[in-house]
Amino acid sequence: MIEQVKNLVVKDIRLNWRERYALYSMLLYVLSTSYVAYLSFEGIISDDSWVALFWIIVLFAAMNASLQSFKRELNQQALFFYILAKPRAIILSKTIYNSALLILLSLSSFGLYSLFLGNPIHAQLSFVLCVTLGSSALASILTLVSAIAAKTNNSSGLMAVLSIPLLFPLLLNLIKTSKLCLVSNLDYFPFNQLLFLALINIASALLSYLLFPYLWRD
């Protein structure tokens, strides 16, 4: 099982590295939205709006990134994977891969975003931790939802409808944590909030692990 997960993650990295344009398009998305934000706020932005806009950019980047995650597995090569791998190994590998991708993406968007709009955060380390945990939680919920959406006729349209209400508690918590990081000291550590994020991570990974086999079988 663990061996299979490892192989599948390596396969995903290889395949997506071969088709790098998808990765570049996500980075370009982050770059252009940050620049649009810079232009529309003319460089002066209140701290609260900074936080809200940052998470909206990350949310849509996450949605774009995970939308395509099952395009091979559930459509074109479904039978091939069905014979080859256990469904639980597939969902675990996808969750791990998407989390890693999204952590990378949101940290780089944090960098780009701060470059254009400045960085008002005080507790940097806690904020980076919050971004990391938050984006892996986003990724693990979105991975399962994209598997659900891939089963429908209109997957890209449904993705937003299905996932945004589910991500609401997570996003509210992320915005709240970021605001705490905004006003606090350098060494501030929002333990409860980060614990909540970690719990959401575990819960959504567990749900994906338990529920994905039912989506898989057709």
Next chain:
Amino acid sequence: MKMKWWKTLGIILVLYSIITGLLFPVPKLDILNETVRNLYFHVTMWFSMIFLMLLSMTNSLRFLSGFEKRFDLKAETYASTGLFIATLGLTTGMVWAQFTWGAFWVNDPKLNGAAVTMLIYLAYFILRNSIDNEESKARVSAVYNILAFVMMIVFIGILPRMTDSLHPGNGGNPGFSNYDLDSSMRMVFYPAVIGWILIGTWIAEISYRIKVLDFNKENN
């Protein structure tokens, strides 16, 4: 027509809660005054809704363990009835909020929870309608239903406790449990909760039976 005992009990309890809820004395609380009576209607609706959503979720679980079509139909029915009761709960709450807080909608964790719950279940019905294959529709929507229920519990059960709410009983606002120690309101509130849960289940059962009849008509 044969009447099951719990249906009769439901009618009696709801009638009791309407009559006593409107006529019995209530404690005079700051801000709330007589609007505290909304507790018997608004809060009980939400309890009923959560109970129906729980039934819907358990039916989805039962569907996934045996792939029997009727459990999927039941899950859908309970969810739609729950959504209906949630609409009633939202409406009663909004009217109450207009007179107590001065606005139909305010930014409050419990209201956000209510809004998200409605959105999640509306998404559930959109998901159901966007899959043509009956088998795969049942399976996919069962998976989403379970995911939705867990997230809803996180949202309305855990998150409001991490922040203050404007609601009575939260964040230093007067609520019936803090003041009303002689329990006169409990005498109406708890029967009302049970009554509305029973009525909700009854509505769901009737709607399920109609759906079964429709299904049989289409397939014969």
